[in-house]
Amino acid sequence: MSGASLPASLARLLPRAMVWRIPLALAATYASFGSGPAGARAALDTLPPLLLVGIRGLAGGVILFLWALAAGAPRPTRRHWLAACGIGLLILALGAGVGTFGQKTVPSGIAGVMSALLPIVAACLGYLLFRERPARRALIGLVIGVAGLGLLLRPGADLDPFGIALLVASQCAWALGAVLAPRVGLPEDPRLAAGMELLCGGAILVVAAGLMGDITGLDWHAVSTQSWLGLGWLTLTAVVGFTAYGYLAATVAPSVATTFSYVNPVVAMGLGWLLFAEPLTPQAMLATAIVVAGVCLIVSTRSEDGGAARHPLTSGHGHRRLIVTPWPPPESAALNARPAPPRPADAPRNAPPWSRSPR
DSSP states (O other): OOTTHHHHHHHHHHHHHHHHHHHHHHHHHHHHHHTHHHHHHHHTTTSOHHHHHHHHHHHHHHHHHHHHHHTTOOOOOHHHHHHHHHHHIIIIIIIIIHHHHHTTSSOHHHHHHHTTHHHHHHHHHHHHHHOOOOOHHHHHHHHHHHHHHHHHTOTTSOOOHHHHHHHHHHHHHHHHHHHHGGGTTOOSSHHHHHHHHHHHHHHHHHHHHHHTTTTTTOOGGGOOHHHHHHHHHHHHHHHHHHHHHHHHHHHSOHHHHTTHHHHHHHHHHHHHHHHHOOOOOHHHHHHHHHHHHHHHHHHTOBOTTSSBOOOOSSOOOOOOOOOOOOSSOGGGHHHHHSOOOOOOTTSOTTSOSTTSOOO
């Protein structure tokens, strides 16, 4: 095979590989993020919440960090670490940590549906802090989503108010971290950025758990098999979920990559009923359907500049989308055949390469 035909052959083979990789990545995001509340419910059997989330963050962060470096990601700078510490504090420590604390008294299915608050709060914070005005479709989604959550948390729903308040506060902290993340200078590599956030947030939580006496006061021999299985599942899904989502964000349209947003509540509700016999009332199912409809409108809305809206699941930092085209593109074949225009003698050396022919 000649060198000229090699890129074209790879371009033909790559879409075939993506035919099975994309559905696999979608299934991985649905299973990983949707099963998070159930995994936390299992691990909370005998493990304290802050220590649980801290261990998960450290374990998942080490795996993602080393994996990214082994794959060729550039080493993070001091600025990257400072940004990751801030976002890790908001997303993992105050977001996942406080949310897991609240889940001690709130069913996992309800906690999963309340995770739909994330895009709702993120849209509100984007407007309040940076005047990112949501489109009309997103505003309709906000109203529908809030109405669904109101139905879910209505008076008489027999839910612990303190646990619900902790879950709401955790989603607000997570959304704030997601809104700030694109502006603080995180690494471009999604595995490296997620790994650094998990490492920093996990370290903060382990220190907090130590100060609260969770480490010295815990009888490690008394930790149940259910808790170990839950912790192992949460660690596995952290690695698999962030990796699969990073792949989707770089490969497919955002409207496809963010479909987990309205699958998560359904998965969480189903697993809570199946694994822990949590009640599945008609009112809860109706509220979940309304919340899913609102979130669907929010995450599928395009921004005012024509670009797709960013979803705030992890850190919200952008990824370049991979576009597979024949090489060279047919429309540029004629341009490639033209000679490059002469470079003016007085042009500066660092001028943009406008005079080169398209590749």
